[in-house]
Structure formats: C-alpha cells, structure tokens
Amino acid sequence: MRMPAVLILIAALSGCADSHQWLPSQSVSTQQLNRTDKIIIATPVDGEYGDHVYKGSGRNTAQILYAAFARRSAGVTVDSEASSYDLALEKAKRSGQDILVLPTILHWEDRATEWSMIPDQVEVKISVIQVSSGAVISSGIASGESGIATFGGDHPQDLLPEPIEAFVSSLY
Known part of the structure; x- marks a missing residue:
C-alpha cells in the first residue's frame, strides 16, 4: 500500500520542478x-x-542578462531600444564598447499553468560579439519550462536566470 502512495507523491512533486538549460552552439571560441x-x-x-x-x-x-554580467564587469550598460544585429553592432562601435550581447527571444509562452496544466516556456538565443571584429565569441540558447504545479505567480522570465548565469559564468 505504501509503494503506490510513494509513487504518486514522487510524480506530483516532479510536476512542481522547473527545468532550465543552456545549449551552447557548436562553434564556440575559447576567448x-x-x-x-x-x-x-x-x-x-x-x-x-x-x-x-x-x-x-x-x-x-x-x-536578467545585465544582472549576470554586472556581477563580473563594471562597465555594463543596456541599450533600451530593440534593434537589429547591424544597428546594435553599429551603436556598440559608436559608443566605444568592447562586447555586444545580442539576445533574441525565440519562444515566450506565459500560461495559467495552475489551471490549464500547460507549462510556461521560454527560449532565448544569446550571442556574445567582439565589437571590433564582429566575430561571435560565444552563442547558444537559454531555455526553460515551468513545472505543472506552479500555484500561480511563475512567468517565463523566472526560468531564465539559472541558464543565463551558467552561460555568463563560462565566459570569464
């Protein structure tokens, strides 16, 4: 009788867990x-x-990216205007920056998981670019999916800090 109860408890608790991951691109620089x-x-x-x-x-x-980089570098700013790769690189050059961090939201899905049983999901591609040469130093995808039993209040941005922190840590 205990074994089915334990299995049900394990299944219920595993539905509570969020999953996060950093998927690096294949061509990563050692810089x-x-x-x-x-x-x-x-x-x-x-x-x-x-x-x-x-x-x-x-x-x-x-x-979220700013918080991760600011822990390691003093000279971190955010360009508050969304722009294309070319425009962002040009702005970075004009303002004398060394590194451009270019995030692209690939998937953003905020669900009422506690009622729908459909998890929140997020995928953000992040490229780190050497401004002087335009070369990509590192890139990959930060992704996450909420657990089913969220009890409200969770959002896709809550799934990003862990994989982004792991990624930024690997750059230093």
Whole structure:
C-alpha cells in the first residue's frame, strides 16, 4: 500500500520542478571576457506566442542578462531600444564598447499553468560579439519550462536566470 502512495507523491512533486538549460552552439571560441571589457546588452524585441505579444519581455530579458554580467564587469550598460544585429553592432562601435550581447527571444509562452496544466516556456538565443571584429565569441540558447504545479505567480522570465548565469559564468 505504501509503494503506490510513494509513487504518486514522487510524480506530483516532479510536476512542481522547473527545468532550465543552456545549449551552447557548436562553434564556440575559447576567448574569455575580461572584467575591464565595456559590455553593451541589446534589448530584444518582445516575445510573442500566437497573436499575443508579451509586453516588457524584451526588457526583462535584457535586465536578467545585465544582472549576470554586472556581477563580473563594471562597465555594463543596456541599450533600451530593440534593434537589429547591424544597428546594435553599429551603436556598440559608436559608443566605444568592447562586447555586444545580442539576445533574441525565440519562444515566450506565459500560461495559467495552475489551471490549464500547460507549462510556461521560454527560449532565448544569446550571442556574445567582439565589437571590433564582429566575430561571435560565444552563442547558444537559454531555455526553460515551468513545472505543472506552479500555484500561480511563475512567468517565463523566472526560468531564465539559472541558464543565463551558467552561460555568463563560462565566459570569464
């Protein structure tokens, strides 16, 4: 009688757990960032799912990246305007930056998981670019999926800090 109860408890608790991961691209440079590098983080365009645009999701993503980089470097800024790769690189060059961090929201899905049993999901591609040469130092995808039993209050941006922190840590 205890074994079925234990299995049910394990299944219920595993539904509570969020999953996060960092998937690096295959072509990763061995170049490490310096704590003195001047870094600019581009704000990505807000995420969408279907016809719904998640206002502020681009700003939230840039702020999570800012927090991770600011722990390691003093010269970190966020460009508050969403822009294309070419425009972001040009702005970085004009402002004398060493590194451009270019995030792109690939998937952003904020669900009422506690009622729908459909998890929140997020995927953000992040490229770290040497401004002087335009070469990609590192890139990959930070992704996450909420557990089923969230009890409300969880959002896709809550799934990003762990994989982003792991990624930024690997750059220094």
